[in-house]
Amino acid sequence: MSQTMIQYEGKIAQIVQEDPMLQFLLYAGDNALITGHRCSEWCGHGPILEQDIAISNIALDYIGAARNFYQLAATRIQAKDPSLEVTEDTLAYLRDAWDFKNLLIAELPNGDWAQTTIRVYFISSFQWLFYQQLTQSSDADVAAIAEKTLKEVKYHLRWSREWVIRLGDGTEESAKRLRQALTFLWPFTGEAFKEASYETATSSATTIQLAKLHELWKQELQEVFAEAGLEVPTQQAFQSGGKTGKHTEYLGYILAEMQFLQRAYPGASW
């Protein structure tokens, strides 16, 4: 029978605590996992069968990206202490909310199709820039994951951009719903560009310069919003905390659902 899964708390948490690159990997992995989780909630409930398939596909890409980051993190944790049994699932299923580093925008509820697609747009337009830079990383493993993920993000961005434009320029109702979604999500769109300590500490390896990404991202938004007939809000996008483990109430429920079997049957292999 395969390994009993040990707890995250304790030795593993400590190793992560001491290594900003591991924290960075978890940040990237958590963003992918939680975004993928939300997208996967649409599976079977989409407004159009083709779009049901599209968003499930996006969910699948995100889960795949999360696995790549977690597997790399797990390998590196284990390298530091070969006595530990750490897998991708230890990291996804045995951490509590305060150890998750995903952006708050990823964990917010799906809402309607407008809120879902503009959320994917916000996340993928950021990731498109983020992963492009990350392909330049001096950490070859990280650069390789970025390279692979970038191809998928390109599609997510195209898909969500098209939906934002389509809904913005569709009917009166779709434009109204899109504006409502924008109002709801906007405060959460700044967090990605606020540097967490592990980002500062790893910036020479990752080559990520958030200030530069932010400028490019604003340009992207200008163009797409113009086509969608949306105004770029001028208010501060003030919500943050996810990157350092201070989440909204929503994440706890996501984890309660996601981790239920691992928690109910500790040590079982599935």
Add this chain to the structure above:
Amino acid sequence: MQWESSEARFQEKIDQEIKIEPKDWMPEKYRQTLIRQISQHAHSECVGMLPEANWITRAPSLRRKAILIAKVQDEAGHGLYLYSAAETLGISRDEMYDQLHSGKAKYSSIFNYPTLTWADMGAIGWLVDGAAIMNQVPLCRTSYGPYARAMVRICKEESFHQRQGFELLLHLSKGNEAQRRMCQDAINRWWWPSIMMFGPTDDASPNTQQSMKWKIKRFTNDELRQKFIDVCAEQVKFLGMTLPDPDLKWNEERGHYDFGTINWEEFWQVIGGNGPCNQQRLDTRKKAWEEGAWVREAAAAYAEKKKARTPVQQIA
């Protein structure tokens, strides 16, 4: 008479195993039978997404989660191929959806049973996809071309689903006590509904003869059911589990497994709308459809606007 000769030529083609294509002449009853069967099949794929999608957010490992999403997504793809195949017979997808939502069109009753534990993801793959394959492999040679071609693609994926489901159960069967109990419990709950998937017995299935003559069907319900039971009775041994049928016994003389009496009362009850999840499944489909109306309208409006703008852009 003209009509008679068309009919005769049609049957001749069928007998010579020449595929019937959308533009070919066909008896109205053949067309209607196919529309009913293909759309019912398409609806089954779509409604069938729900009991499994139910567990995506609770899948116990990232690997299982990815497999499950991909599987449910495959089923959506099957729905698409089949709706397209039905459309070649002169019915629109929206009409088919209306028939589903109004309760006029049926879908496979198996999806009116609940998925209560993680082991159900394995039992569905092994038994439900397994029964579907038994039914569908012969359909790859069905007389209507677009349907046969859709089935070829679908069957490849279904057999993949079946293997994945069996592997999931196998893993549970080697797990801890709770996992083994989960595994047996899921088999117990899914076994009888799965063998009901082949439909009523041959003597209670009045359409079978005509469908066989038209080579829409190639084997009777009872033939396929027997084949399925024979296969599963052997496979379950690898799991170290049992099938919940005390009368299941190898019959040397027949070269088949004998099995117990199917509860047809339950079968007809579930078909009639009184299964454990009929209301829930249909409501979920209707809700997705109704809540998606504004999205479809927006997409259509945008496509219209874009079309209207295109020539202007070309001149510019």
